[in-house]
Amino acid sequence: MNTSKYGRTYHFPFSPGTSSDDKVLSAWQSLLEHEIIITEKLDGENTCLKQSGVYARSHVAPTQNPWAGNMWDIWKSRRNSLGELEIFGENLYGLHSIEYQKLPHHFFIFAIRDGVTWLSWEEVVFYAGTLELPVVPVYETGRYSEDTLKAAILSGMTKGSAFGETIEGFVCRNSAAFDESQFTKNVLKYVRKNHIQTDIHWTKNWKRAKLWFEYPQQ
Numbered sequence: 001m002n003t004s005k006y007g008r009t010y011h012f013p014f015s016p017g018t019s020s021d022d023k024v025l026s027a028w029q030s031l032l033e034h035e036i037i038i039t040e041k042l043d044g045e046n047t048c049l050k051q052s053g054v055y056a057r058s059h060v061a062p063t064q065n066p067w068a069g070n071m072w073d074i075w076k077s078r079r080n081s082l083g084e085l086e087i088f089g090e091n092l093y094g095l096h097s098i099e100y101q102k103l104p105h106h107f108f109i110f111a112i113r114d115g116v117t118w119l120s121w122e123e124v125v126f127y128a129g130t131l132e133l134p135v136v137p138v139y140e141t142g143r144y145s146e147d148t149l150k151a152a153i154l155s156g157m158t159k160g161s162a163f164g165e166t167i168e169g170f171v172c173r174n175s176a177a178f179d180e181s182q183f184t185k186n187v188l189k190y191v192r193k194n195h196i197q198t199d200i201h202w203t204k205n206w207k208r209a210k211l212w213f214e215y216p217q218q
Contacts (some may be wrong), residue, residue, distance in 0.1 A: 031185065065094075
């Protein structure tokens with residue numbers, strides 16, 4: 001089993017939400033050679049389920065974060081179905097900088113790794129269904145030119161999140177399977193301007209994110 005964490009996702013050069021710590025892929029156009037899946041980038045914690053336990057960003061040891069308790073519940077009921085697969089998703093149990101008011105679930109799968117291979121999106125959807133877990137919202141799927149991909153992303157940003165008004169951004173990935181060594185060229189992100197980096201300070205006074213039915217219904 002691969003013991004490395006999820007690869008660093010580089011920004012598109014036209015992503016306005018970069019910081020001094022972020023990486024930008026200037027020569028990103030090779031992604032356009034493939035069918036592209038555009039998914040919503042959710043504001044949560046990158047979390048992995050595998051046979052040995054639940055892992056946050058680091059894979060040195062299983063996470064003991066209090067906001068990952070829900071993930072251990074999910075893991076316990078599905079650990080015997082994981083095999084050698086590593087299930088990566090966004091854990092939204094702990095509220096970060098965006099409060100989603102239409103959230104149906106606290107965990108959404110965005111990628112699955114088998115050894116050194118990142119599975120195709122079709123396989124991701126298949127295994128997510130088998131595990132009875134949702135995938136991140138898909139905004140569009142297709143083949144794009146440089147201009148049409150930019151236009152699709154910018155248009156999507158004006159429409160807001162599938163789970164509320166504020167959207168963090170989008171992740172664009174090659175719909176086909178690819179080797180881990182090619183991760184940087186096959187997965188890129190666009191993040192909104194003035195995105196609040198909450199990876200450290202949100203944990204000090206964290207609170208549970210509400211699901212949609214916990215808000216007053218109109």
